[in-house]
Amino acid sequence: MKRSLTLSLLLGMSVFAADYSSVIEVPDAAKIIQKDLLPPLGVNKMPTECITTDSKAIARGAYIFHNLNGENAKGNAPEGLSKTVENGKPKQYGNCVACHNIEGAVGGGNIGPDLTNYTEVFVKTGVRDAQYVYAKIADPRVDNPHTDMTVNLTTKLFNEKEICELASYVLSKK
Amino acid sequence: MRKVLQIALSVLVASSLAYGSEQFSMSDADRALYEELLDNNPADMMLASGSEHLDALGGTASLAKYLEQSKDSLASYLAGFPRYIDKYKSVVSIDQMLQAFMHDSGKKPYALKSSDMFDISSYVKSIANEQPINIDINANEHMKKAYALGKEVFNTRRGGRGLSCYNCHNPGVVGRILRTQPLPDISAKGNASAATWPAYRMTKSNLATLQKRFQGCMENALLAVIPLGSKEMTALEVYFTHEAKGAPIAIPGLKR
Numbered sequence: 001m002k003r004s005l006t007l008s009l010l011l012g013m014s015v016f017a018a019d020y021s022s023v024i025e026v027p028d029a030a031k032i033i034q035k036d037l038l039p040p041l042g043v044n045k046m047p048t049e050c051i052t053t054d055s056k057a058i059a060r061g062a063y064i065f066h067n068l069n070g071e072n073a074k075g076n077a078p079e080g081l082s083k084t085v086e087n088g089k090p091k092q093y094g095n096c097v098a099c100h101n102i103e104g105a106v107g108g109g110n111i112g113p114d115l116t117n118y119t120e121v122f123v124k125t126g127v128r129d130a131q132y133v134y135a136k137i138a139d140p141r142v143d144n145p146h147t148d149m150t151v152n153l154t155t156k157l158f159n160e161k162e163i164c165e166l167a168s169y170v171l172s173k174k
Numbered sequence: 175m176r177k178v179l180q181i182a183l184s185v186l187v188a189s190s191l192a193y194g195s196e197q198f199s200m201s202d203a204d205r206a207l208y209e210e211l212l213d214n215n216p217a218d219m220m221l222a223s224g225s226e227h228l229d230a231l232g233g234t235a236s237l238a239k240y241l242e243q244s245k246d247s248l249a250s251y252l253a254g255f256p257r258y259i260d261k262y263k264s265v266v267s268i269d270q271m272l273q274a275f276m277h278d279s280g281k282k283p284y285a286l287k288s289s290d291m292f293d294i295s296s297y298v299k300s301i302a303n304e305q306p307i308n309i310d311i312n313a314n315e316h317m318k319k320a321y322a323l324g325k326e327v328f329n330t331r332r333g334g335r336g337l338s339c340y341n342c343h344n345p346g347v348v349g350r351i352l353r354t355q356p357l358p359d360i361s362a363k364g365n366a367s368a369a370t371w372p373a374y375r376m377t378k379s380n381l382a383t384l385q386k387r388f389q390g391c392m393e394n395a396l397l398a399v400i401p402l403g404s405k406e407m408t409a410l411e412v413y414f415t416h417e418a419k420g421a422p423i424a425i426p427g428l429k430r
Contacts, residue, residue, distance in 0.1 A: 020262045023277040024270045025286045029404035036332040036398040092334060092396065098353035107354040111347055139336075148347060151336025157396075 039154050041145075044138035050164035051130045051171060056080060061169030064162060065102070067093040092157055094166060099149065103174040112149060118170050133167045200430060208376065208428065217296070217374035217426035220289075220381045224297030227290060231279050234301065240275050252298065253305035253423055256412050258316040265320040267385070267408050269295040286402040292381050296372035300425040307369055307423060309415045317412070320405075324413030327406045334396030339410075342395070355430075366418030368411070373427030381426065384411055 052058070059078040067073035070083030071090035077083050085091050101108035102115045122128040135142045138153035138160075152158045158166070200208065228237065238248040256267045262274055269291050273283035284291035311321040331338045342352065348359040360367045371384035382390070385402045388410055392399045400406055 020264075020274050020277075023283060024262060024264070024266065024273045025403040026264065026270075027401040027404050029400035029406040032398050032400050033327070033330065033332065033406060038331040038333075038336040095353070109351045109353050111350045111352055111357075148337075148341040148344070151331070155334055155336045157334050 038151060041139050041141045042154060044135045044142065044153060046131045046134040046167075047160050047164065050134060050160075050167065052164070052168050053172065054168075057165045058169050058172050060162070061165035061167070061172075064094045064158070064166055065096040065169055066105070068095040068098070069093055094150075094152065094158070096166070102170075115170055119173070123171065130167065130171060133170055134163060137166050137170075138163050204376070204430075208430075211374070211376070211428055215374050215426055215428050216379075217372070217381045217428075220293045220374075221297045221300055221426060224293035224295070227284075227294040228297060231276065231281065236279070237275065237298070240278065241271075249302045249305050250308065252302040254308045254310065255299075256309070256320070256408055256415065258314055258320075265316050265408055265412065267295075267403070267411055268298055269383070270403055270408070272298065289381075292372065292383055292386075295383065296381060296426060299372065299423065302423045303425055304422050306420045307366075307415055307418050309412065309419055311412065311416050320409045320412045321416060323406065324409035324411070327410050328413055332397055333392070337395050337397065339391065342391075360414060361417040361421075363421070366421040368415040368418035369421035369423050370425070370427030370429075372425055373429045375429050377430055384414060 056079055060081045063073070063078050063081055069090045069092045070077070073083065073093065082091055096102075096112075097105045097108050099109040099111035100113065100115045101110065103117075118133075123130075132142075136149075139151050140147040140149035141151070150157075152166075153160065153163050228234065231237070234248065235245065238245055241248065241251060243251045252268065255271070256265050258265045259271065262270075264270075266274075269286055272291070272295055273286070276283040284294065311317050328339045328343075331341070341347075342357055343360050347357050348362075350357050358367075359365070367387075368384060371387055372381055373387075374380070375382050375387075383402075385407050388407065389399050389402070391397075
């Protein structure tokens with residue numbers, strides 16, 4: 001008896017208390033975020049024959065460095081680099097210049113260090129080596145878990161070959 | 175209100191001097207336009223249309239009554255959104271509250287992303303102009319949770335470039351240059367984001383809400399864009415609004 005009374009009270013309440021779940025839009029975002037999360041840092045060992053002086057590879061690295069994506073990039077992409085991906089959407093590039101100054105930078109940012117004359121300043125002084133440059137571009141958490149730099153290999157934005165081209169460009173004589 | 179915008183402008187000009195005009199995002203022509211628009215914000219027209227939408231629902235008086243506020247307390251109450259409303263059993267932004275208000279007034283609610291909703295919700299927030307933001311993230315468990323979630327979403331690295339909001343909006347990088355654009359201080363005096371959105375965006379020629387602006391950064395930085403009104407979006411708004419607590423509301427803002 002007591003039980004059914006409580007039940008009917010509850011029923012009554014749900015009749016009177018308006019249910020706003022069909023009135024107020026609250027779409028789900030948890031799944032979108034879950035799928036979008038950054039995987040943990042892995043080991044990014046530089047492939048053999050990664051750093052090259054091949055001018056075509058360096059040209060690709062430079063193009064990826066200085067542009068945001070295939071849609072807003074000016075001029076033709078260098079040989080071996082596409083402006084679009086399979087589904088026809090613009091290919092994303094590195095937009096490294098948004099944060100770094102470097103030789104020939106147009107509107108270079110200053111969130112990251114100036115990479116001008118990199119080999120002279122950073123490598124010949126013994127501060128950095130090629131493996132570091134590769135690993136840093138692949139996933140900058142390598143020496144700074146709280147880095148503000150973009151993650152380029154772990155996110156699959158680029159493949160190992162493209163990271164090598166970027167590193168080759170940074171290390172090249174300009 | 176115009177004064178607040180002028181402070182924002184002078185901060186912008188100051189930072190352009192500090193970093194050299196070549197790196198600055200606004201050309202002289204843009205800056206001239208900005209100054210002109212300060213006295214004649216195109217978004218005023220959208221707010222006027224929002225005011226008409228509210229009139230069709232009985233105007234400010236019926237909104238105040240619906241929210242159980244007096245004519246005098248309404249502005250300060252509106253300056254406390256997003257807030258937990260028991261009747262809805264959730265933390266809501268002004269636009270979501272308006273959806274419920276429209277429904278309870280026998281009208282079909284505007285969709286969150288419709289321009290009608292942008293107009294009316296911007297107008298309703300502007301009723302609180304000059305009121306200091308008084309969000310209370312400790313008001314109850316729901317607000318505490320929303321704030322914690324907002325902070326988590328803000329700090330979560332994700333997307334094509336593995337960035338979080340925090341990477342570009344932390345004290346260490348404020349004022350630094352991201353490809354010609356100075357990174358803004360989202361809680362700066364006189365220009366705190368939550369107090370200056372909804373705003374007219376000169377680069378987009380439209381009125382955008384704070385949540386819409388969040389979506390803009392997600393898109394630019396390759397974070398998957400999450401929908402307006404989702405728990406996570408509202409939580410981000412709670413987080414940003416708390417960052418601007420005490421700042422006088424100045425709607426519509428004017429942004430690059």
